[in-house]
Amino acid sequence: MGAYTSVPTWWNHSDSRYRLVCGECPECGAVSFPPSGACTDCHERVEFEEFEPEGTGTVLSVTVIEGGAPPEFASLLATEDAIAVAVVELDEGARLPAMMADCDPHAVARGDRVERVVRRIYEQEGVVRYGSKFRPVRE
C-alpha cells in the first residue's frame, strides 16, 4: 500500500521526474516546477516556456526522517535508518521537494550545494518508479 500515484500519472510528468523540466512564466518571469497549472508566483494560467535546468541548486531547508515513513518508503527507511528530505531551490529559481542520496543524511544542511541524480524512488504494483534525487556537489 502506498500513496496512490498511478503509473500514467507518474509518466505524465516524466520530463520533470527525470530531467526536472521547469516552466518560465511569460507574464512574470518566475519559474514553476512542475510546469503545469497556474504560475506559482503570479497565479496566472499561462503557457510556460519549458526548459531543462542545469540540475544544480541549493538546500533551503532540510529534515532527517527517522521514523513514520509511509508504506512506500518503509523498506528504504529500514535499510538506511534515516533519510534526508530537503526543499531545494534550483539555480534557475524553481523550488522542489528532494530526497537526498549518496551522503550522510545528518550532514546535509541549509545552504549546501546539490545536484540531481536519477535514482529508484519506490515500487508500486510491481512497477519500479524512477525519478530524481539530489546529492552533494563534489568540488
Next chain:
Amino acid sequence: MTEVYVIGASQSDYGAFPEESYRSLFTTAYEGAVDAVDGDFDESLIEEAYVGTLGVGGRQLGLSGPAVTEHVGLHGVSCTRVENACAASGTALRQATLAVKSGVVDVALAGGFEVMTDMSGEQTRYWLGVSGETEWERMAGTTFAGVYAQMADAHMAEHGTTREQLSRVAVKNHANGAKNPHAHLGFECSLEDAMAGTPVADPLNLYDCCPTSDGASVAIVANEEVARELTESPVRVAGTGQASARVGLFQRPTLTGVPASRKAAEQAYEQAGIGPDDVDFAEVHDCFSIAELMAYEDLGFCAPGEAGSYIERGATEPDGERPVNLSGGLKSKGHPIGATGTGQTVEVFKQLRGEAGGRQVDGLETGLSHNVGGSGGAAVVTVYEGGWA
C-alpha cells in the same frame, strides 16, 4: 444580516478508545452540545449540518455526514461532509455560520470526528501522509512531520528560533492539558524531557508532535432571535475568515509561515472590527511545536520572526498577556483530525462563559480559533466575543 451565536458546544474525550466508534463518539459530542444549550432546546430546529472528517482508515468514506447525523436522530436534515484535511471542522463551523448568517436557516450544526488509533502502523502512516502534496512532496519522502520540520529548520536559520523555544510549546500545552479532563495526553512534561524526546523528523522530536487521537466535537450555531430565547451567556461569532494556498510547501512563497493563516486572520479581524491586539486568548493549530510559533506570527500576536522570544517571555501562558491553547491544544488535548476545529470552539465557548473549570482564566472577552489543513493548503480563523452584539 443576523448575528450568529454559538449556543451549545461540546466534545467527547480525546484519546484511544477501541470500545468506541465514530458514531458513538459523535453521539457523545452531540448530546453534550445539546445539553450545553442553556434553555430548553428543540433539536428539530437544526435544519443544516456540516460534518468534518478526513476519513482516516476509510470507514464510511462516502456519506460520512449523514452516517452520523441520522445516527443521532437528526432525520432528513441537509447534511454535508466537509473535507479540508485537519481544518475540516473549522471549515464546517464557517459553513454553518454562513448558512445562518445568510438567513436561509435559523440553526445549524457544525461538528467533526475521526478515529485514528485502531489501525495497523502501516495504515496509520499511510493516512497521515494523505494531506501532503502527493505527486511530488510525498514522493520525495516528505512525511507530515517532515514538512513541518522543514519549516522549523528554516525558521531556526532565518529567525534564530531555538530548540528550547520549540520545546516550551510542549511544556506549556501539556501543563494546560493536564487540567483538561478531555485531554488525550493529560500529563505534564519538563523542559528537559521535551528537549530530549526521540527524534521523529529533525529538528522535531516526539514532544514536538501532537498525537493521533479518536474523538468528536459539535457546535450548534443560531441566529440572534433563537439565541436570545435560549442563551443566558451568549458567545457571538464576531468574524470568520478562510483561505487556501498551494498544497505543497515547495510551491508557496515562504517556508517560515502559513500564508493562508494570515489571509484568513485578516478577514476574520476585519469582519469582527478588531485587530490582533484585541484578542484576549486563542486556540491555535499546534499540530507541531513550530506550528504554534508560526501561528503567533501569522495571526499578528507578535512580529514576524519573534515567536521564539514571545513564548519565552511567557506571553502565551495562562497568566500571560494572551493565553494560547488553554485546552492543551492539539499537542496535549489531542488531534482527532476532523474533530479538531470545532473542538477548539468548545474551549473558546467554555472560557468565554466561565465554564472551563480548573483551567478557567477570568476576564476573557474576545477569543480566537485557528485551524490549519495539512501544512497550510487551507486555514480557517474564527473570532468570538462574549455578550450580545
